[in-house]
Amino acid sequence: xxxxxxxxxxxxxxxxxxxxxxxxxxxxxxxxxxxxxxxxxxxxxxxxxxxxxxxxxxxxxxxxxxxxxxxxxxxxxxxxxxxxxxxxxxxxxxxxxxxxxxxxxxxxxxxxxxxxxxxxxxxxxxxxxxxxxxxxxxxxxxxxxxxxxxxxxxxxxxxxxxxxxxxxxxxxxxxxxxxxxxxxxxxxxxxxxxxxxxxxxxxxxxxxxxxxxxxxxxxxxxxxxxxxxxxxxxxxxxxxxxxxxxxxxxxxxxxxxxxxxxxxxxxxxxxxxxxxxxxxxxxxxxxxxxxxxxxxxxxxxxxxxxxxxxxxxxxxxxxxxxxxxxxxxxxxxxxxxxxxxxxxxxxxxxxxxxxxxxxxxxxxxx
Numbered sequence: 073x074x075x076x077x078x079x080x081x082x083x084x085x086x087x088x089x090x091x092x093x094x095x096x097x098x099x100x101x102x103x104x105x106x107x108x109x110x111x112x113x114x115x116x117x118x119x120x121x122x123x124x125x126x127x128x129x130x131x132x133x134x135x136x137x138x139x140x141x142x143x144x145x146x147x148x149x150x151x152x153x154x155x156x157x158x159x160x161x162x163x164x165x166x167x168x169x170x171x172x173x174x175x176x177x178x179x180x181x182x183x184x185x186x187x188x189x190x191x192x193x194x195x196x197x198x199x200x201x202x203x204x205x206x207x208x209x210x211x212x213x214x215x216x217x218x219x220x221x222x223x224x225x226x227x228x229x230x231x232x233x234x235x236x237x238x239x240x241x242x243x244x245x246x247x248x249x250x251x252x253x254x255x256x257x258x259x260x261x262x263x264x265x266x267x268x269x270x271x272x273x274x275x276x277x278x279x280x281x282x283x284x285x286x287x288x289x290x291x292x293x294x295x296x297x298x299x300x301x302x303x304x305x306x307x308x309x310x311x312x313x314x315x316x317x318x319x320x321x322x323x324x325x326x327x328x329x330x331x332x333x334x335x336x337x338x339x340x341x342x343x344x345x346x347x348x349x350x351x352x353x354x355x356x357x358x359x360x361x362x363x364x365x366x367x368x369x370x371x372x373x374x375x376x377x378x379x380x381x382x383x384x385x386x387x388x389x390x391x392x393x394x395x396x397x398x399x400x401x402x403x404x405x406x407x408x409x410x411x412x413x414x415x416x417x418x419x420x421x422x423x424x425x426x427x428x429x430x431x432x433x434x435x436x437x438x
Contacts, residue, residue, distance in 0.1 A: 083130035115214040116162035129160040138429040140393040148415025152422030156197040159209025166273035169339040188433040190225035196436035208236035216249040223252035239282035255293040262305035263314035287322045295327040315360040325414035331368035382411035393426040
């Protein structure tokens with residue numbers, strides 16, 4: 073492709089600069105891809121067109137679905153409510169264990185079958201009864217311009233925005249994106265630079281910077297997810313160090329989901345994570361001061377429930393994604409002792425349950 077040719081679609085972006093050798097550098101993430109005309113970055117969706125970085129997936133999605141918000145996973149943000157989820161294609165990480173590889177690793181434009189303007193997405197969410205929209209399946213870090221435009225349209229209708237992300241961004245675009253988000257689940261994949269470098273093609277330090285930024289410089293509700301992979305990031309020592317860092321730097325109130333790995337993408341030779349590994353991580357996290365630790369990708373009612381950190385009353389019972397018990401009073405306080413539970417809660421939980429409802433955005437175009 074030459075500089076005179078065009079990508080399938082292009083949307084102007086701001087975070088880039090020209091280099092002396094004629095290439096253009098994308099500055100959205102710490103990869104700093106340096107591109108000749110016609111080249112795409114590793115993420116696949118940002119490329120050099122006419123000596124400027126453009127986003128090639130604005131207004132195009134790999135699909136829409138109404139999910140339970142607990143599937144994002146978010147356990148302390150409007151429990152029981154439905155959330156309209158969508159993503160695009162590509163990713164700025166290269167995780168060999170990606171659980172959504174068919175979308176995040178896609179290089180096929182047929183993946184982007186659904187076209188939708190921000191206004192269409194916001195209207196669909198409203199008509200479907202969704203309280204929020206999730207930017208997920210791949211990572212909004214690579215399509216922040218589209219995510220911001222959707223979030224702006226959603227906010228006008230009173231609909232919140234949720235980023236499901238690895239948090240691999242540079243400071244300026246990070247601030248712009250999260251300035252439009254209401255909640256985020258950040259994937260803290262491990263606690264060693266070696267793991268991030270060899271298995272994800274990224275840097276742990278940049279992820280930790282994003283976490284500290286979100287916790288201390290924004291009002292975004294934050295939850296964490298760590299996918300535990302047998303033999304790679306599930307040692308007692310690593311979980312000890314990781315949970316200690318989180319409590320010291322982010323505080324005890326950040327909910328944390330320890331989830332089970334299933335063989336995917338380029339790591340099909342590693343067995344699924346045993347439940348015992350998740351329970352061990354849960355116990356270590358709790359012993360180090362994490363108030364709200366959860367197991368995920370497994371059926372485990374005991375460790376999927378939310379408890380009061382003061383009197384240990386079960387505040388929210390869960391069977392998978394279905395809420396089975398609710399003992400929160402006004403303002404998200406424990407009905408037994410009055411202690412506040414961290415998060416954003418309605419007076420009563422939503423009743424969406426575990427349903428998954430695929431959506432055709434064509435039905436909501438003006």
